[in-house]
Amino acid sequence: MAASNSMGAIELRLTDSAQLFNNLDPFPFRERDLSAEAEQYIVEWAEELPKKQPIEIVVHLQSAATAAPDPAASIPDAITGWFRVREREEARAIRQLFHDGRLAFMIGLAGLALCMGLIWLLTKAYEGPFMRVVQESLVIVGWVVIWRPAEMFLYDWVPLLRRKTLFRRLADASVTVRTS
Structure with missing residues (x-):
């Protein structure tokens, strides 16, 4: 993974979309857990961004060949859904x-x-x-x-x-x- 901290963007460069997710999680993309490393990486970069600036996450996939039919369509929902769950956990x-x-x-x-x-x-x-x-x-x-x-x-x-x-x-x- 690599990152860029310009313009409120967090960039991830992946060889495969599976790098984002927990390998032991059996659910499809939309319901899968982010891997601990991916979450930590995203959170650490987000902490460095200005507090009032919206965040953009850009995932660069180097390989489009994955097990999922269209991983690019599922990744945004999976990432935002994961952090929505984490927000609810912190509220609790x-x-x-x-x-x-x-x-x-x-x-x-x-x-x-x-x-x-x-x-x-x-x-x-x-x-x-x-x-x-x-x-x-x-x-x-x-x-x-x-x-x-x-x-x-x-x-x-x-x-x-x-x-x-x-x-x-x-x-x-x-x-x-x-x-x-």
Whole structure:
């Protein structure tokens, strides 16, 4: 495979259309999985393109002799369909992350409340420098318990959204197949 990064185009030069697809996938072109190498190649080049520029994928087939009757007609649908599925998977991952985040937040909030309640009880019952260390330790534990849910809501969704947006751009890409 070779690529050109001009004018928002990703170019693939293939000797056979089968190079695009997973060899172990038994389905016809339109329903086949892209090979991991082909997907990685396309995604890496797409990440380098300007975010607002539409993407064009140009597949150059050096050999028109393949098992499929007309592989050139099936390739565009297969590529865009694959990335449409990947976009839906990322959307599902974002929904799952927020679902898990809400659950983790409830558990974390309960843990923080428990730690704060213990601090309040210990403050009423005991005094002294050792008890002060225990109280401060419980404050730290309480905030550590809430850290992961906060991290999920503040940061973890960003790369998922970035990939979902990239996959949407690839699903909307103009795919051209040229045989030589």
